[in-house]
Each structure stands twice: as structure tokens, then as C-alpha cells.
Amino acid sequence: MSASAVSSNGKPNVVLIFGGRSSEHSISCATAAGVMGAIDRSRFNLITVGITRDGRFVPAVDDSARWALPPGDQALPVVKFAGETVEFAFDGSREIFRTDASGSRRSLGVADVAFAVLHGPFGEDGTIQGFFELIGLPYVGNGVLASAAAIDKEFTKALFLQAGVPAVPHVVIHRHRWLADSADVLAQVRGLGGLPLFVKPARAGSSVGVSKVKSLDDFAAALEVAFAEDTKVVVERGVVGREVECAVLSGRNGAAPRVSVAGEIVVHGREFYDFEAKYRDEDSVELIVPAVLSASELAEMQSIAARAFDALGCRGLGRVDFFLTAEGFVVNEINTMPGFTPLSMYPKLWQASGLAYGELIDELIFLATEAL
Numbered sequence: 001m002s003a004s005a006v007s008s009n010g011k012p013n014v015v016l017i018f019g020g021r022s023s024e025h026s027i028s029c030a031t032a033a034g035v036m037g038a039i040d041r042s043r044f045n046l047i048t049v050g051i052t053r054d055g056r057f058v059p060a061v062d063d064s065a066r067w068a069l070p071p072g073d074q075a076l077p078v079v080k081f082a083g084e085t086v087e088f089a090f091d092g093s094r095e096i097f098r099t100d101a102s103g104s105r106r107s108l109g110v111a112d113v114a115f116a117v118l119h120g121p122f123g124e125d126g127t128i129q130g131f132f133e134l135i136g137l138p139y140v141g142n143g144v145l146a147s148a149a150a151i152d153k154e155f156t157k158a159l160f161l162q163a164g165v166p167a168v169p170h171v172v173i174h175r176h177r178w179l180a181d182s183a184d185v186l187a188q189v190r191g192l193g194g195l196p197l198f199v200k201p202a203r204a205g206s207s208v209g210v211s212k213v214k215s216l217d218d219f220a221a222a223l224e225v226a227f228a229e230d231t232k233v234v235v236e237r238g239v240v241g242r243e244v245e246c247a248v249l250s251g252r253n254g255a256a257p258r259v260s261v262a263g264e265i266v267v268h269g270r271e272f273y274d275f276e277a278k279y280r281d282e283d284s285v286e287l288i289v290p291a292v293l294s295a296s297e298l299a300e301m302q303s304i305a306a307r308a309f310d311a312l313g314c315r316g317l318g319r320v321d322f323f324l325t326a327e328g329f330v331v332n333e334i335n336t337m338p339g340f341t342p343l344s345m346y347p348k349l350w351q352a353s354g355l356a357y358g359e360l361i362d363e364l365i366f367l368a369t370e371a372l
Contacts (some may be wrong), residue, residue, distance in 0.1 A: 012112035014044045014365060015096065015137075017128070018060070018067070019051040019079035022120030023208045023229060026076035027339065029067040031117040033077075034341035037064035038358045044365070047096060047108055049086050050079030051118070057086040059098055069341075094137050113368050114139040117340055120204055124337045125151035140368045141316035142336040149312050150336040153202045153234040156312065163311035165304060166330045168323070169193070169237045172202065175227050182220075189219065189235055196238035199223060201230035212238070239332075241325035243267075244291050246305040247338075247349035248318045250367050257309045259302040260349040264291035287345055289352045293324075301329055308334050316367050319346045 016039075018032035019025050032048070039046055050060035058081055060067075067077045083101035086108070088094075096108040114137050116128050126148035132139040142150070149155045153170075160167040171188045178185050189197065199222040201209040209229035211222035226233040247260040266286040293301065305320040308331050312318075319338035323330045338346040347357045355363065 011043060011045050012365070012369075013047055013109050014039065015047045015049055015111045015114045017049045017051065017057075017114060017116040018118060019053075020118040020120070021051065021053060021055050021122040022118070022124075023204060024119035025053055026069070026078060028117055028119050028123070029077040029079065030069040031119070031337075031340040031344075032060075033064040033067035033069075034344070034347075034357075035115065035117060035361060036062060036067070038342065039361050040358055043362070045109070047111070049096075051123075052079050052081050054081075055122070056081050057088075058082070059084050059086055088131075088135050088137070090135055092136050094135065111137055113137070113365055115365065115368075116140070117337060119337055119339075120208075121151065125203065138368050140364045142314050142318070146312045146314045147336050150314070150318070150334050151203050152232075153200060153333060154232065156333060157234075159311050160308060160331055163307060165308045165311055166328070168239055168330055168332055171235050173223070173233045173235060175231045175233075178223060178227075186216070186219070189216075192235070192237040194237070197222075198236045198238060199226050200234050200236065201226045202232040202234050204229045239323040239325060239330060241323035241330070242291075243332075244293070244301065244322045244324050245345055245349070246301055246320050246322070247346045247353075248305055248309045248314070248320060249350075249363065250315050250317070252367070252370065257306045257314075259305045260353040261289070262291040262293055262298055262301055263345050263349050263352075264288040265345070287348065289345070289348050297324070304329055304331065312336075316364060317346070319349075 016032055016035055018028045020028055046062060048060040048062045050058050052058060060079060085099050087097045087099060094111045096111055097105050098108050099105045114132050116123060116139060118124055118128055124147060126144040129144045129147050149159060154172045157167045157170060169192055171192060173185055195214055197213040199211045199213055209226045211225050213219050213222050223233060243265040245263050249258045251257055266288060301322060308320050309318050312334060314336060319335045321332040323332060340346060342357050347360055350360050351357060
């Protein structure tokens with residue numbers, strides 16, 4: 001890290017920001033728990049800031065156990081307002097302040113780098129990245145454009161296809177168009193070539209609002225589930241193939257992206273890799289790392305992952321999700337802030353590639369500040 005990006009005690013202040021306004025609020029908390037537990041405290045000072053569901057920035061306790069996903073059906077972690085707020089200076093100083101219920105304000109120090117582990121809208125979509133740009137604060141991960149493009153499945157696929165990255169066949173449906181001419185929409189959907197279909201909110205993650213449709217009689221209901229999350233929906237043709245993923249890291253000093261070994265997701269007893277399978281029902285999913293692939297398959301997958309990363313102008317990190325079909329690889333999507341708990345696929349892929357979880361955090365912070 002540049003010498004200009006250190007605090008008075010010689011260690012940089014890393015501001016960990018989590019929670020947020022999206023439906024992935026609790027998953028963000030769990031990701032933050034992983035970072036809290038693994039960041040090298042001998043190298044970094046950690047300032048923990050939560051964002052409530054209604055968008056307030058508040059002090060958050062620095063305790064990984066408090067924010068981890070609980071077992072079984074226990075309540076998920078939530079950031080709550082308790083009378084105190086956090087504010088960022090807009091004068092270029094990068095100072096952070098904590099204000100209590102009486103209005104008394106004190107400094108938490110000067111932020112050197114932000115690590116926003118926010119998933120979904122209002123965090124992974126370019127909004128928080130624009131905020132950091134506005135106040136002049138370096139930050140981990142992707143910039144405004146890449147974040148905005150990657151969160152929107154319509155534009156992700158358009159950029160992939162423009163760059164020659166194979167993407168899942170799909171159509172885009174806006175709520176107003178469905179209400180105005182459902183027959184025309186259904187004709188487009190039938191043009192995808194058969195069932196099953198996957199109906200997805202265009203700008204949400206963690207499989208929230210996603211349905212697998214095996215009969216067109218169920219299509220309207222699936223749309224309503226998706227429209228509850230977004231006014232724009234992407235309908236994809238079901239792809240028969242293995243679900244495999246690669247993790248990507250920016251290269252240092254402008255070098256080519258680095259791509260991990262592959263992992264595979266095998267789902268048992270569920271229709272697809274839904275929210276419950278990802279976060280609440282561990283017995284229903286098997287994460288195989290590394291995936292069993294031939295050397296040529298792995299090389300091809302890594303090459304496509306790097307092209308997908310570059311096609312969106314990504315920096316920092318990304319996880320590229322594929323289907324391996326009988327005809328070859330098809331990219332499903334790229335996640336610009338993937339799940340980041342120690343057991344999540346992204347860090348597991350790097351661990352299998354020789355980069356431990358704590359070292360991965362170090363590398364992401366370095367990439368955020370290497371130009372300073």
C-alpha cells in the first residue's frame with residue numbers, strides 16, 4: 001500500500017460497510033462477518049459501518065459472531081438504527097464522524113480505503129461506488145460502470161455478446177409491457193425454444209425473486225414474484241449442463257486478470273440453486289472445489305472468464321458463473337461482489353488456487369490503493 005494511504009498509527013483505516021437497502025441485506029452482514037474474522041489486525045485498523053434497511057449509516061459492532069448467518073430457522077442478522085449515525089466528510093478530508101442521539105459528534109478517524117461488502121441494489125450497482133468517488137475515498141472492487149452493468153442482467157448479456165462471450169438465450173420483459181400486451185410477451189418467450197424457463201428480476205441477486213417455470217400456466221405467477229423485486233425481468237431458457245464457476249482478480253499494475261481454478265455446484269433435492277440452498281439448507285448443495293475438468297476445459301473456462309471480466313470493465317474482483325453444456329461453456333452472469341464468507345465459493349476458489357482467505361483480503365485492499 002502506498003505510504004500516502006496510512007493513518008497516524010501507521011496502519012491504514014479500512015472502513016467495512018455492510019447491510020444496505022436490498023433484499024440481500026442479511027447476506028451482506030454475513031459477508032462482513034467473514035471479513036471481520038479474517039482481516040489482518042496487525043496491518044489494518046477496521047472501522048465497521050452498517051447501513052439499515054432504510055438507508056441510514058450507523059455504527060456497527062465489530063464482532064463477527066454478531067453478523068454471521070445463524071443455523072436453522074433462526075432470525076437473520078439485521079443492521080438496526082439505535083440512535084447513532086455515521087457521516088462521511090465531503091471536504092476531501094475522508095474523515096468519518098459518529099453522531100449520538102443528543103447530536104454530539106466525534107471523529108472516528110480518516111478513512112484510507114472503503115470495503116463495501118454490499119450485495120444487490122444500492123450497493124453492488126454503482127450507487128455506493130459513486131458515493132466513494134464523490135468524497136474521494138479509494139474502495140475495494142469494481143467501479144461505477146462495471147457495477148451498474150453487472151447488476152443489470154439485460155446489459156450484462158448485451159456486453160457479453162458484443163465481446164463474443166457466450167451468454168444464456170433470454171428475453172427482457174418490463175412490467176408495463178407485460179400489462180399492456182401479455183400475448184406479445186408470451187410469443188417472445190415461446191421463441192426461446194421450450195421449457196423450463198428461469199424468470200429472474202433483472203437487478204437482484206442471491207436468487208431472490210427467481211422462479212423455475214416448467215409450465216407456461218405458471219409463467220404469470222413467476223413474473224409477479226420477480227416483479228416484486230424489480231420492474232424489469234429477464235427470462236432465460238433453461239440450460240442443461242453442469243454449474244461451474246471461476247473467481248477473478250485484477251492483475252497488479254494493469255496486468256491481465258488472474259483466474260482461479262474452477263468450482264462446481266451440485267444441488268440435491270431442489271429445483272435449482274435458490275436462496276435457501278445458498279444460505280439456509282447446507283445439506284441441499286455440494287460445492288466441489290476444484291471441479292473435475294480436463295486441462296483444456298479449464299483453460300477455456302479461464303479464458304472466457306477473463307474476457308467476461310474485461311467486457312464489463314471490471315476491476316478488483318468478480319465471480320463468473322457458467323453452465324458447461326454438451327455444446328460447451330455458456331456464461332450465466334458475473335457477480336461483482338460475490339458472497340465472501342470463508343465458506344463462500346469465491347474465497348474457496350482462491351484458497352484452492354493457493355491464496356488464503358486473509359491473503360485475499362490483503363490483495364483486494366492493495367488493488368484498491370495501488371495507484372495512490
